Amino acid sequence: MSLYIMKLDRERNEAFLYQQVYQQMKRAILERRYLPHDKLPSKRELAANLRISLNSVNAAYQQLVAEGYLYTRERQGFFVEELDSFYVQPENHDSAIPSHLLEATKDREVRKSFSHMSADIDVFPLEKWLWCEEQALRKKKELLEEYVDPQGLYSVRKTIAQFLSQSRGVRCYPEQIVLGSGTQLLTRQLTKLLPKEAIYGLEEPGYQRMYQLLKSEGRVVSALEIDQKGIRIDALETSEANVLLTTPSHQFPTGAIMPISRRIQLLNWANSAPDRYIVEDDYDSEYKYDADSIPSLQGMDGASRVIYMGTFSKSLLPGLRMSYMVLPIPLLEVYRKSLHFLMSSCSTITQLTLQAFIETGEYQKHIKKTTKLYRSRRAVLIEKLQAKFGDTISVKGEKSGLHFLVSFRVERSEAEIKRRAEERGLLLYGISRFYNQSAPPRPPTLILGFASMRTTQMDEAVELLYEAVFR
Numbered sequence: 001m002s003l004y005i006m007k008l009d010r011e012r013n014e015a016f017l018y019q020q021v022y023q024q025m026k027r028a029i030l031e032r033r034y035l036p037h038d039k040l041p042s043k044r045e046l047a048a049n050l051r052i053s054l055n056s057v058n059a060a061y062q063q064l065v066a067e068g069y070l071y072t073r074e075r076q077g078f079f080v081e082e083l084d085s086f087y088v089q090p091e092n093h094d095s096a097i098p099s100h101l102l103e104a105t106k107d108r109e110v111r112k113s114f115s116h117m118s119a120d121i122d123v124f125p126l127e128k129w130l131w132c133e134e135q136a137l138r139k140k141k142e143l144l145e146e147y148v149d150p151q152g153l154y155s156v157r158k159t160i161a162q163f164l165s166q167s168r169g170v171r172c173y174p175e176q177i178v179l180g181s182g183t184q185l186l187t188r189q190l191t192k193l194l195p196k197e198a199i200y201g202l203e204e205p206g207y208q209r210m211y212q213l214l215k216s217e218g219r220v221v222s223a224l225e226i227d228q229k230g231i232r233i234d235a236l237e238t239s240e241a242n243v244l245l246t247t248p249s250h251q252f253p254t255g256a257i258m259p260i261s262r263r264i265q266l267l268n269w270a271n272s273a274p275d276r277y278i279v280e281d282d283y284d285s286e287y288k289y290d291a292d293s294i295p296s297l298q299g300m301d302g303a304s305r306v307i308y309m310g311t312f313s314k315s316l317l318p319g320l321r322m323s324y325m326v327l328p329i330p331l332l333e334v335y336r337k338s339l340h341f342l343m344s345s346c347s348t349i350t351q352l353t354l355q356a357f358i359e360t361g362e363y364q365k366h367i368k369k370t371t372k373l374y375r376s377r378r379a380v381l382i383e384k385l386q387a388k389f390g391d392t393i394s395v396k397g398e399k400s401g402l403h404f405l406v407s408f409r410v411e412r413s414e415a416e417i418k419r420r421a422e423e424r425g426l427l428l429y430g431i432s433r434f435y436n437q438s439a440p441p442r443p444p445t446l447i448l449g450f451a452s453m454r455t456t457q458m459d460e461a462v463e464l465l466y467e468a469v470f471r
């Protein structure tokens with residue numbers, strides 16, 4: 001039989017010649033230039049023909065045999081396996097990625113950002129973190145050889161449990177903590193522990209990613225009205241919701257802080273029927289400016305109805321992907337029975353580093369330092385906004401957390417302001433994105449994050465915002 005003509009690129013080294021023979025022979029078989037049971041040229045013949053070493057040809061043939069393209073018959077040589085003809089070969093289908101799926105390799109140019117989701121890496125105590133990481137790796141490196149507990153390392157959970165008890169009044173055993181690489185992932189796990197027919201009540205406006213997550217999980221979601229104290233009890237009671245997701249420490253995004261009266265009402269609601277739960281999303285409770293934070297709902301719950309969720313994304317860095325949930329004992333029972341097969345989603349190195357970071361007191365120091373810094377960033381920004389905008393602006397929800405709301409007395413719509421800001425290189429978010437089931441209110445309202453904005457950048461950012469709103 002005729003020898004299929006190969007074109008070799010001889011500029012490359014020997015190892016590459018073997019690759020080329022292998023690739024071209026494979027293509028010839030898939031394209032049926034060689035048919036099933038055809039005998040291939042002998043190794044010697046092919047080597048001589050291509051003027052390459054016998055070793056190269058041998059390596060290529062052996063790889064093709066290993067992958068099942070060829071078989072050998074003793075003393076007769078190499079033959080093509082029985083393969084069905086392959087209608088859509090990888091080489092044939094159009095491999096161009098549609099332009100709308102192409103990702104920008106260079107990020108859009110952002111001159112200034114009021115994003116509520118970013119942290120300031122220059123504030124992060126990098127040297128101390130690295131020291132903790134080195135200690136963790138040196139002292140506990142053998143832990144990296146294995147998959148660790150699905151809920152996260154026990155000793156790390158113990159450290160977090162102690163810390164939560166001191167700082168947030170959360171009462172739990174390390175056994176109740178599940179570490180995960182994000183609140184969404186943990187919420188997804190949680191939905192598997194709750195009754196299938198559960199109806200989820202979410203705050204409106206609220207955390208839209210949670211809304212979208214629950215929808216995509218096929219759950220029934222009901223958006224519930226809030227007022228200046230947080231979720232409205234009458235809205236909750238007239239809805240059919242039995243699992244409430246709430247942000248009592250600092251309502252997201254309005255910033256309302258839920259007073260104790262409303263908290264008691266919520267816990268009473270949860271206790272007045274079976275299978276009612278409250279998911280307490282305590283995402284940025286570390287930051288309070290005028291008074292101490294109100295202890296968690298979880299700590300007041302005597303009936304195992306509150307699931308506490310927390311994260312290190314806001315107090316440290318979103319890039320760490322370290323979050324956790326605290327399950328009431330009855331749900332822990334379900335977790336151990338039904339989700340025991342999961343692998344931990346958190347890096348062991350990050351877990352150990354975080355543990356050392358908390359145990360050496362660095363985390364608490366960091367919170368103290370950043371609270372002071374964010375308090376001043378917040379105050380300076382509000383001052384500059386008020387100086388520039390006068391009585392056309394009003395500020396809301398600034399008592400805690402890392403963002404506040406501003407609304408403007410103007411005709412221009414929120415979408416228009418956002419678009420005009422982006423044209424000027426100013427990244428910001430409007431409140432409409434957090435309205436999941438109802439129409440956003442007039443006047444135009446923005447959510448301004450200040451954690452990552454240095455005071456030296458504020459004049460320019462405020463100026464750009466002014467232009468977007470008024471010019």
Ligand SMILES: *Cc1c(COP(=O)(O)O)cnc(C)c1O
Pocket residue numbers: 181182183184207247252281283310311312313314318322323
């Ligand atoms: C940032 C944030 C979280 C935490 O998200 P992670 O995925 O854990 O980083 C949770 N809830 C709200 C409302 C947030 O803003």
